[in-house]
Amino acid sequence: MTINSASGPDSYAAPAASTLDAASNPSLFSELPRYQIDSVFALIADYIADTHPEKVSLGPGVYRDDQGAPWPLNVVEKVEKQLFEKNDAGRHEYLTIAGDGTFLELARDLCFGFGEGTPEEEKLKLKIASVQTISGTGANHMGALFLSKYLKPARVWISDPTWMNHHTIWELQGVERRTYPYYHAEKRAFDFEGMMATLEEQAEKNDVILLHACAHNPTGLDPTKEQWKAIADLCERKGLFPFFDSAYQGFASGNLTEDSWSVQYFLRNKPNMEMCLAQSFSKNFGLYGQRVGAFHLVSNEPSSELRESIKVNLCHLIRGEYSMAPRGGSTIVKTVLLDEQLKKEWQNDLTIMSDRIKVMRKALYDELQRLGTPGTWEHLVTQIGMFSYTGLTAAQCHALRGKHHVYMLDSGRASITGLTSENVVYVARAFDDVVRNN
């Protein structure tokens, strides 16, 4: 650009008007599809813009403490200090394409419940190829990308409802998406019969079936152990490919083993079934913005050659997509999982978070009972994890926002972590009002 001598170097002379106007020369991008911004992010923006002093955010899936503030885990703060003091000169170096090998082994051991080092465990480990990903979303994405290329499923079965990004991720791979019933609105319960009947009748060999390992988002309703066993049998009988999404291990119940029961059952009881798992450390370590995750593909052969071949193919895709995952957050997770004492401290932090959520569920339930709010509310205390599927209608959720400045998704999903001892009575009164008047 030539700088006009009459103006300073900071000014900018507009170029002469083009002879072609926008109407005769439309942008190459003027016909882009009109996507809506993800509803959770739109809700956050509206909440931030609201100036009401008593506004409450029950939208995003992030933990908040009883003051409504973000809570870096005690163990994470401790390890961050240790790492800072260590001043390792290599701390900003590239990882390998597959990621940090030690982190990956620890992450795998955590979700598949390895620890004893028995010969059976070592054999199982040979079946699992693991790569580091851009958190749970990246793990879901890499799984969808790999499977769409190499398994080539005719369709993927996604629970109705689900975390909305499952749809986006699979839509981007061009795989036909079908939904299986998950929520029984009248009973406010998991629709086990509906799910099984649909999959039994309509799913076909090689189809992928997406399963939430625990704390189903958004309903907070999980299958019982007996139901999980029946789901595993169905997958085996019909030749379906289970894809576990594990975003809440330890965060849901406070118990790491309990929250990965489904995954461990499938691995140990269906030796010939191949499957995969997307693992996130966003919630259970509070490392949302650090993007820590892993993708694990389980084959049916305990063979280091096959494992290596799967890994190399995953790495080929990773190299072209993001080269390698970031190392900051995974170094924190690795440091904790390597050290028994730090692991105990982490367990303590998990208990603090899951207990607070249980206390808030109960407080909301008690207050609605006290107010005599029409309807049944037991589901608030029986659902687990971060979210409650409250059963409020879209109109009631609108009224909650417009009249009471309480923000939650139109589906009726409330992030329980947004409740505090101070605002829970206010929120219960707001629920009571919209239930009676909308």
Ligand SMILES: Cc1ncc(COP(=O)(O)O)c(C=O)c1O
């Ligand atoms: C079911 C489910 N899967 C995966 C994720 C992935 O989260 P992240 O990409 O932050 O790890 C989330 C986050 O809300 C989730 O709820």
